[in-house]
Each structure stands twice: as C-alpha cells, then as structure tokens.
Amino acid sequence: MNTQALPSIDTDPFGHEALEDPAELHAALRDAGPVAYLSRYDVFALARYEEVHAALTGWQDFQSAAGVGLSNFRHEKPWRPPSLLLEADPPRHDAPRAVLSKVVGPRALRRLRESWLAAAEELVDRVVAEPEFDALPRLAEAFPLRIFPDAVGLGPDGRENLLPYGEFLFNSFGPPNDLVEKGRPDAGRLAAWVNEQCARDRLAPDGFGAQIWAAADRGDITHEQAPLVVRSLLSAGVDTTVHGLGAVLYAFATHPDQWERLRAEPGLARVAFDEAVRWQSPVQTFFRTALGDHEIGGTTIPDGRKILMFLGAANRDPRRWDDPDAFDLSRDPSGHVGFGMGLHQCVGQHVARLEAEALLTALARRVERIEIAGTPRRHHNNTLRAWESLPVRVALA
C-alpha cells in the first residue's frame, strides 16, 4: 500500500479547534498535495478544487451508497435507513432524484415566490423594529421555519424537532465524537417524529410532500419510496438553509461596502448568496467510498476506502479562485462546490436561493447599514459550518 508515501496529517478535522476555524487545516491539506492521509481516521483527504470536483463528478469510481459519512455501510449498519438520494448511486438514485428535482424545481417554486417574498417582508419589518438583535435565531432560523414546513405541508405540531433532527443527522456524518454522543439520547425520538411526518395522511394536500406521493401514484417512484423521499426534504431542507442564510448575513455584516452594492443593485441577491455559500461553505465535508481501485493525483485509493472531500477548502483554493478569502459580489461564484457537483448536486438549491433572495431583498429595502454588534459565536457540527449567535446592529434607511 502507498499510504506511507502520502503526506500524513494528524489534525482532527472534526475536533473543536478545526471546527472553530478550519482555515489553517484547509491550507495545510491543500498544500500537502492532491491527496493527503488523515491518520486519525485512516481515510484519504481531498482539499484542492480540482480533485474535489473530480471526485464529486466521478460517481462511477466513488460511490455514495456506502454512506457519505465516515461510517462505511459495507461494514457498519447505518443509524437510519439510507437516503434514496444522498446515500444511493445510479440507477437506484435516479427515479427518486427526478421526482424531487421536479417537486422543488424552479417551475414549482414560481407558485410560492410571492408568498415567500411577502413572508420575508413581514418578518424583516418585525425584526428590524429593534436596532439590535441576534440575526441567527431571529432571521436565519426564523425565515426558513416560517415558510419551509408549510411548503412541505407539515402539520403544526412538533416542528421544533426539525432543527435538532438535522443537527444530529449532520453530526452523524462525522466520527462518533462528543458532538454525536451529545445528540444520541434524543436521536431515536427525533427520527421517529420525522418518519411519522412522511406518511401521506400527515401531509397537506398541496405541498411538496403531497406531490411526492402523487408521483408514486403516477408510478414515477414506488409507494414504499415516497416517505423516504419526503424524509430527504425534511433532512436536507432546514439546517442547510439556516446556515446558508447565516453565512450571507455574516458576510454582509462584516462587508459594509458589499452591503452598499447590494442595496444599489438588489438583483445581486442571488449572486451574493452563492458567493456566501462559496465563502463559508455551510456544508463543509462529505465522504465517498472507492468502488474499485482508483488513482487520484498519483495515489491509488483502494476499493472500499473512504475519501473525505473538503468542500470548504476547495471553495477557497487559490489554484481555482482569485483572492479566495474575499467575499466579493464582483466575482462569478458559479462552479463552487458548496452545493456539491455532478449528479448529487443539491436538489434543493433553488429553494435555498429563493429563500435568500426573499430575505435579502426585504432587508436591503429597509436597512441602510448592518454591522456586528457583539461577538459572533460559532456552532460546532461535524458537517455544518454554523453560527450559534450573530448579534447585529441595523440602521434603517
């Protein structure tokens, strides 16, 4: 085996130091070579844009069906039934993907646009009535929770379980460390609640959930698959958008010149969101598993071995991006791997962009200046780059 010849890094990417600020580790991984070896977990690491992009698009060589976390489903029983989208490969992946892709696609969202814009205006009006507030709970959490569960068609009870479920799920892609252990006592209850909400009779007749069941009636997926596709929406659709919005709010609160630009040109809201997703990478990492022996940058990854793709490091790779650490609305952020790339690329990205557009447009209309009003605190999660608290001060226009 050739792991000895590889640059070996013993830093724990899921330790609190790296989760607090991964920049130093990311630079060390990128500079070590196209592939590095993470001795702590006995896995291969990719942190350069070129190799991360290649692994994401190379689904025939690097499978998802053995899990996209550290746990290898070839040897370990997953903590929940695998996702039909995230933890599956073609051909089984494709029918569920096609269904969900249509249910949350741009055409379907046109129907929701006006009400989401209005909901954002209403929320922002209420929140900016005070000059100082914590933008993480009051905006980044409140807005998705205000519109997304309704769009899915969830009932009114138990919605407070959505964020904790996602929190545990995204921790579970990492090693079984303190973050996972802290969540474990509640995980069974949360998963049971989420699974119950996926049943046809729990879902309002006009939401995303009902449309997934309707696709089963048409024969596009089976009725056995429908609840698991609904589960994907509830798994991937809440915490991700919360921390995507947290990222863009943080970006603007620390870049007054960029806020001025957005206010002058509100049509930049979507580019701003993608640039924030590139700059912060709310989803930091996912794994793949080698399906057969495959070479990356001169290193053979043997069959069945895990590779860890550092999306956040690729999104700041100076080999790909000019001035990668700058949050800059002038750049074209497209091609970032914050939503992944290839056939698993975020199916909900249009939902996320519409949420961001609604929230940023409403804010830009009312708020002349936004700045940090206290010390922002990171929230540590094995997969998500997140804020716990983002105190801001606003001056109204």
Ligand code: OVM
């Ligand atoms: C799913 C799923 C869960 C978490 C994340 C995700 C980022 C998908 O259950 O399909 O994509």
